[in-house]
Amino acid sequence: MVNTEIPKHCTTSPSSFSTTPLLTINREATIDLDSTNSFEGPEKLLEVWFSASPLSLPDASASGGLKVVPSEVWKEMLDLVNCKVLSIVESEEVDAYLLSESSMFVFPHKLILKTCGTTTLLSGLPKILEIAALVAKFPHSLANMIRGTATAAVPYRVFYSRKNFLFPDRQRGPHRSWRDEVTSLDRLFLGGSAYMIGKMNGEHWYLYLTEPNTMLTPPATPDREQPVKVLDLPESKLRAGVQAMDGDSGQDETLEILMTDLELDNARQFYLDHASAVAEGQYFQQAHKARADARSHLGSINDVEEDAGLTALEANGGTEKLCDDSVDVFSNASDGYSMYEEDLTYPQELTTEGHALGTVVSNSSGLSAVYPTSKYPDARVDAYLFTPCGFSANGVIPSPDDGGSTHYFTVHVTPEPHCSYASFETNVPASQTGRETADVIQQVVGIFKPGRFSVTIFEAKDIGDEDMGNAKKKAGKLETIKGYRRVDRIVHDLEGYDLVFKYYERFDWEGGAPRLGEGF
Numbered sequence: 001m002v003n004t005e006i007p008k009h010c011t012t013s014p015s016s017f018s019t020t021p022l023l024t025i026n027r028e029a030t031i032d033l034d035s036t037n038s039f040e041g042p043e044k045l046l047e048v049w050f051s052a053s054p055l056s057l058p059d060a061s062a063s064g065g066l067k068v069v070p071s072e073v074w075k076e077m078l079d080l081v082n083c084k085v086l087s088i089v090e091s092e093e094v095d096a097y098l099l100s101e102s103s104m105f106v107f108p109h110k111l112i113l114k115t116c117g118t119t120t121l122l123s124g125l126p127k128i129l130e131i132a133a134l135v136a137k138f139p140h141s142l143a144n145m146i147r148g149t150a151t152a153a154v155p156y157r158v159f160y161s162r163k164n165f166l167f168p169d170r171q172r173g174p175h176r177s178w179r180d181e182v183t184s185l186d187r188l189f190l191g192g193s194a195y196m197i198g199k200m201n202g203e204h205w206y207l208y209l210t211e212p213n214t215m216l217t218p219p220a221t222p223d224r225e226q227p228v229k230v231l232d233l234p235e236s237k238l239r240a241g242v243q244a245m246d247g248d249s250g251q252d253e254t255l256e257i258l259m260t261d262l263e264l265d266n267a268r269q270f271y272l273d274h275a276s277a278v279a280e281g282q283y284f285q286q287a288h289k290a291r292a293d294a295r296s297h298l299g300s301i302n303d304v305e306e307d308a309g310l311t312a313l314e315a316n317g318g319t320e321k322l323c324d325d326s327v328d329v330f331s332n333a334s335d336g337y338s339m340y341e342e343d344l345t346y347p348q349e350l351t352t353e354g355h356a357l358g359t360v361v362s363n364s365s366g367l368s369a370v371y372p373t374s375k376y377p378d379a380r381v382d383a384y385l386f387t388p389c390g391f392s393a394n395g396v397i398p399s400p401d402d403g404g405s406t407h408y409f410t411v412h413v414t415p416e417p418h419c420s421y422a423s424f425e426t427n428v429p430a431s432q433t434g435r436e437t438a439d440v441i442q443q444v445v446g447i448f449k450p451g452r453f454s455v456t457i458f459e460a461k462d463i464g465d466e467d468m469g470n471a472k473k474k475a476g477k478l479e480t481i482k483g484y485r486r487v488d489r490i491v492h493d494l495e496g497y498d499l500v501f502k503y504y505e506r507f508d509w510e511g512g513a514p515r516l517g518e519g520f
Contacts, residue, residue, distance in 0.1 A: 021091035041414035041421025065108030261451030267415035358383030
């Protein structure tokens with residue numbers, strides 16, 4: 001096991017560079033965190049938007065929108081979901097929460113919550129609406145006893161999605177079936193639409209979404225008649241929201257890659273023992289290089305000192321030897337630390353074992369290279385390796401262009417052979433990467449080498465693109481992923497968005513029929 005303990009006299013720093021997003025670690029939540037009983041990799045994914053963009057926040061709302069909500073308030077909501085905060089990366093435009101079961105991203109105008117295992121994500125939705133109303137000051141409606149909260153903010157749009165579960169019978173609360181989840185959402189929102197994308201008897205994906213300017217389900221018949229509040233958004237604000245969306249058209253896109261049946265050798269790198277071995281190898285390589293460099297440097301010094309030593313020796317009549325060439329300058333350092341370490345500042349991600357080894361895995365597996373710092377110099381990856389296996393990472397990716405938006409990516413891995421699964425999600429626009437979406441998929445799939453995987457691309461429509469021309473072009477470019485055959489392709493025309501769904505299987509994979517988990 002790698003010793004990642006930092007000497008007590010050394011200080012820690014929240015960030016390696018002042019220009020990068022700020023990292024805060026919740027050490028209490030990382031103590032004795034164990035993933036032995038993890039089994040359900042496929043996540044539940046919720047997006048709640050309270051305005052069309054950060055530029056169109058309602059006048060009455062807090063200036064920072066949801067980002068004004070303290071982390072302690074979000075932690076109370078996450079208790080209802082049954083997960084804990086491990087660490088937080090804070091930036092000007094988005095705060096990325098790494099959770100014990102996946103991730104949460106908080107923007108001024110929207111919240112993205114993604115949880116795996118037996119978490120009860122939808123149980124936290126009423127609390128999210130309440131927090132948005134009471135703390136972020138978004139417009140809100142009367143209480144609804146079905147929601148179980150005092151008040152609820154009126155969202156702009158709501159999206160909920162997930163892959164078919166492998167073990168639905170082990171889920172809790174409203175997540176035992178898609179029918180139960182839809183019922184739970186319909187109790188909150190009027191006019192929501194539910195879809196199943198893909199084959200009923202094969203790999204498929206579920207989606208629930210509301211239309212723009214979502215309406216909450218009215219409260220149950222009250223004991224006494226109360227006045228009805230009408231939330232009337234000014235025409236100027238409506239136009240501002242539309243213009244903000246228009247300005248971001250082609251930028252609001254989400255790519256999700258959901259992978260199962262990971263190749264054993266590829267999955268092994270997400271185990272604690274393998275990562276520890278990699279870390280030890282890197283440590284000894286770095287230590288050897290540092291020692292070699294130091295000795296090389298000291299050699300040039302010794303040449304000068306040797307001449308001085310000979311002169312002194314001659315002055316003393318040649319009776320004393322003042323220099324021992326066999327001395328190891330490193331041997332005088334104590335086992336705990338050297339005097340030079342007092343000036344060292346350690347990045348936060350290296351001050352707990354889970355985060356330290358998570359950083360090792362993120363780098364060695366190639367995940368950090370998907371959006372490299374050579375192109376995104378201010379990017380920050382917050383990664384965690386669980387015991388005895390399992391991995392999660394959030395990436396905060398500020399645009400390399402001045403004035404550009406900050407985006408994210410998130411990765412979660414359950415490597416056990418009987419339920420192996422990995423997911424990759426990002427909203428970094430393809431136009432910003434300079435690469436085709438297929439190239440990003442190819443790079444990610446190459447890290448895990450799954451037996452099969454599905455891809456969803458959810459992209460805001462361009463104005464005037466009523467015949468889904470852009471979506472069809474994008475779908476066509478995803479036909480060829482090296483080493484895989486495309487089994488299924490579906491393109492959906494949704495309100496304001498195009499959805500592309502594709503399912504692939506590896507040419508040499510012999511795993512049999514998909515594990516459906518859920519009946520139909």
